[in-house]
Amino acid sequence: MSQPKYKRILLKLSGEVLMGSQKFGIDPEFVAELAQEVKTAKETGLEICLVIGGGNIFRGMAGAAKGMDRTQADYMGMLATVMNALAMQNALEQLGVPTRVQSAIEMDKVCEPVIRRRAERHLEKGRVVIFAAGVGAPYFTTDSGAALRAAEMQCDALLKGTSVDGVYDSDPKTNPSAKRYDTVDYDTVLADNLKVMDASAVALCRDNNIPIVVFSIREQGNLAKVLAGEGTRTIVKKG
Numbered sequence: 001m002s003q004p005k006y007k008r009i010l011l012k013l014s015g016e017v018l019m020g021s022q023k024f025g026i027d028p029e030f031v032a033e034l035a036q037e038v039k040t041a042k043e044t045g046l047e048i049c050l051v052i053g054g055g056n057i058f059r060g061m062a063g064a065a066k067g068m069d070r071t072q073a074d075y076m077g078m079l080a081t082v083m084n085a086l087a088m089q090n091a092l093e094q095l096g097v098p099t100r101v102q103s104a105i106e107m108d109k110v111c112e113p114v115i116r117r118r119a120e121r122h123l124e125k126g127r128v129v130i131f132a133a134g135v136g137a138p139y140f141t142t143d144s145g146a147a148l149r150a151a152e153m154q155c156d157a158l159l160k161g162t163s164v165d166g167v168y169d170s171d172p173k174t175n176p177s178a179k180r181y182d183t184v185d186y187d188t189v190l191a192d193n194l195k196v197m198d199a200s201a202v203a204l205c206r207d208n209n210i211p212i213v214v215f216s217i218r219e220q221g222n223l224a225k226v227l228a229g230e231g232t233r234t235i236v237k238k239g
Contacts, residue, residue: 006156006227008047008123011038012146012197013161015053017217018084025056026087035091037223038128042097044227047123049153050130051146052088054080060138074138078105081142085132086110098127104136104145116152123153143197147204158210159226160197161217166234167196180232185239196236205236212236 013034020027042048057080063073085101092099100122101111111132112118119129134145143160150158167189168178186206189196196202196214205212215226215233225231 010049010150015055052084053142071138078133104133143201147201165216
């Protein structure tokens, strides 16, 4: 495999991916497979930050839609991301990959607070850093949290691993003739509401010139292929 062109990346995983074939929660076997993907990528010399959503346990917007207070529901969603981060940390460390979890909501019994200089030091020492609890405030998704951390840590790219193999002009699950983009610019994503990430996350990446690479994490070995410039993916960048 050729050397990746990136030195430091932020990998954003949707919480749903951690379910594996289950309908809810965390599938330890699939999390172990994901951890192996991250380990393989790290062995190329890459510095890796991770952000994981919480939708496999609790989604704040869904709770709010059912009558919960949005702020309260979002805080519950943030706690779900901490659980996912700890599960991924455990899987990575079982593979011998040193990992630190930093949470935007302080909980010193289980993880560190988000401190940028400390995170920098962890990366320099070859550790994977998992950022949990989004931005630490309601009304922002973990997509926004990922974009913020990618900018803060000066990452070369934000890789979004989902269940879909890129960005389409319409939903490929409902429209069999949906067209997949190889590359697309930030403004098209925002103007056409292409649902790559929420608008604030896309705008933050655009303003800091951080390319967004959207690919399927469910396909085994796909992360390594994408990092090598191969594999099926969509790159969102300046036009």
